[in-house]
Amino acid sequence: GAGVSQSPRYKVAKRGQDVALRCDPISGHVSLFWYQQALGQGPEFLTYFQNEAQLDKSGLPSDRFFAERPEGSVSTLKIQRTQQEDSAVYLCASSSLFDRGEAFFGQGTRLTVV
Amino acid sequence: DQQVKQNSPSLSVQEGRISILNCDYTNSMFDYFLWYKKYPAEGPTFLISISSIKDKNEDGRFTVFLNKSAKHLSLHIVPSQPGDSAVYFCAASEGKAAGNKLTFGGGTRVLVKP
Known part of the structure; x- marks a missing residue:
């Protein structure tokens, strides 16, 4: 597809379990971001990659x-x-190096920890 | 501390009238500002942006105004349409030096009544 793809769309995990969330960015996009969005709040930055290098994990x-x-x-x-x-929606976004923040977001993975 | 704030959690407007969404920020290093629109169960989509060297940017029905001295920006939608009903997020970036990562406000839910 042409957009950012995330999987799974929904994940329920028992407390203490390990989870892995996947992001397929737009082909050719150098920059990739992960954000965490808690219920009723705006997305919050988690980490940033430029190609394979993780430049910011603050x-x-x-x-x-x-x-x-x-x-x-x-x-x-x-x-x-x-x-x-940790229960939240995890959003992945990608952009080209020339973009100034106009990132393309995936639909997100909703993680529920029970 | 919230560096980007949207003080109105919701807004209701009649179809055809103007919607005005407000956003305040505290970080003087922000040099690029964006508005994203989000429908339920979808990721945010880029709407419009403005550089800190400008005070206005217009794209069709959407206009963003920036008042740097007040650290305030607003989004005007005119005329509002039922399809504009969504959550709108204000976001800010410190630019390429910070990897273009975005700091988001908490969002404003807009309901356009037919």
Whole structure:
């Protein structure tokens, strides 16, 4: 497809379980972002990749969160030992280097930790 | 601390009238501002942007105004249409030096009544 694709769309995890969320960015987009959106709030920045390099991970809330983009295209956000406060929609966005913030967002993965 | 704030959580407007959405920011390093629109179960989509060197940008029915001294921006939609009913997010970026990552406000839910 032409847009940013995220999978799964919905994920229910038991507390303590590890989860992996996938993002397929728009082909050729160098920049890839992960955001976390809690219910009723705006998205919050988690981490940023330029190609395979993770240039900013200042938004990751704890060391249980880990992201990778090994070949500079598909990215995975992994959350270890999930907690209830991790319940949120996780949004992936991609953009070209020439864009100034006009990123294209995927539909998101809604994670519910029970 | 919230660097980008949208103080009106919701707005109701009659079809054909003007919708005005407001946004305030505190970080003087922001140099690019964007509005995103979000429908339920979809990711945010880019609507319009403005650079800090301008005070107005217009695109069809959408106009964004920036008042740097007041650290305030607004989005005007005229005329409003039922399809404009969505959640609107204001976002700001410190530019390429910060990887164009976005800081979002909490959103304003707009309902356009036919």
